[in-house]
Amino acid sequence: SQKIEQNSEALNIQEGKTATLTCNYTNYSPAYLQWYRQDPGRGPVFLLLIRENEKEKRKERLKVTFDTTLKQSLFHITASQPADSATYLCALPNNAGNMLTFGGGTRLMVKP
Amino acid sequence: NAGVTQTPKFQVLKTGQSMTLQCAQDMNHNSMYWYRQDPGMGLRLIYYSASEGTTDKGEVPNGYNVSRLNKREFSLRLESAAPSQTSVYFCASSAVYRAGNQPQHFGDGTRLSIL
Numbered sequence A: 001s002q003k004i005e006q007n008s009e010a011l012n013i014q015e016g017k018t019a020t021l022t023c024n025y026t027n028y029s030p031a032y033l034q035w036y037r038q039d040p041g042r043g044p045v046f047l048l049l050i051r052e053n054e055k056e057k058r059k060e061r062l063k064v065t066f067d068t069t070l071k072q073s074l075f076h077i078t079a080s081q082p083a084d085s086a087t088y089l090c091a092l093p094n095n096a097g098n099m100l101t102f103g104g105g106t107r108l109m110v111k112p
Numbered sequence B: 001n002a003g004v005t006q007t008p009k010f011q012v013l014k015t016g017q018s019m020t021l022q023c024a025q026d027m028n029h030n031s032m033y034w035y036r037q038d039p040g041m042g043l044r045l046i047y048y049s050a051s052e053g054t055t056d057k058g059e060v061p062n063g064y065n066v067s068r069l070n071k072r073e074f075s076l077r078l079e080s081a082a083p084s085q086t087s088v089y090f091c092a093s094s095a096v097y098r099a100g101n102q103p104q105h106f107g108d109g110t111r112l113s114i115l
Helices: none
Strands: A003-006 A011-014 A019-026 A032-038 A045-051 A056-059 A062-067 A072-077 A086-093 A100-102 A106-111 B004-007 B010-013 B019-025 B031-038 B042-049 B064-068 B074-078 B087-094 B110-114
Touching (some): A019 A086, A019 A106, A032 A062, A045 A062, A072 A086, A100 B042, B019 B031, B019 B087, B074 B087
Parallel strands (some): A011 A106
Antiparallel strands (some): A019 A072, A032 A045, A032 A086, A056 A062, B004 B019, B031 B042
8 A cells, every 4th residue: 555654753853953854655656745844733834846857956944855766755954943843744646646645744843 | 815714713513513614715726625634644635626617536535525616715514524523624725736746735724623
């Protein structure tokens, strides 16, 4: 069966360090992968989209990698700040291409 | 510029009651979606509307109906609410319907409890 795995345990890091979140998937062959941020009590907010032919994509302090051989995407936040504390979701299209499926998310806590 | 607006924000129902969740977007998007989010389950697609006049089932459609009222509005109806439908419901929209390469814009959700 198709599965998207994100670490369900919270990631706690110190302000200024780089946070790295992992998204692993099985039985998918996605052409795209997306990352969203979700704050408590709010809806997800789109951050980045990466295509299968892009190994890496950057936006300000964010960097996403996409390894279709390992079936994994890594999401990095450099120089992390307490304001980066949130839950981060990865999402990819199902193999039928008719819906976007989401991982369960990883909660990031950045401590001052 | 409100984006995606959902009403109500909170609702408590008794088992067997019906209700309609409303969603409207002001971004002139063609496609709209309804998700539910449960602890440990992530976001799951209930129904979607690729364009005005069309609706299709998602991953978990049982117990729900939808109406794409016009390009702006997409409603979700629970005909006979059950405790298993206690969840947070999110509406989303995207410019066009491409499952993978279109960002989705979400509302802030409706928190629904069914007793």
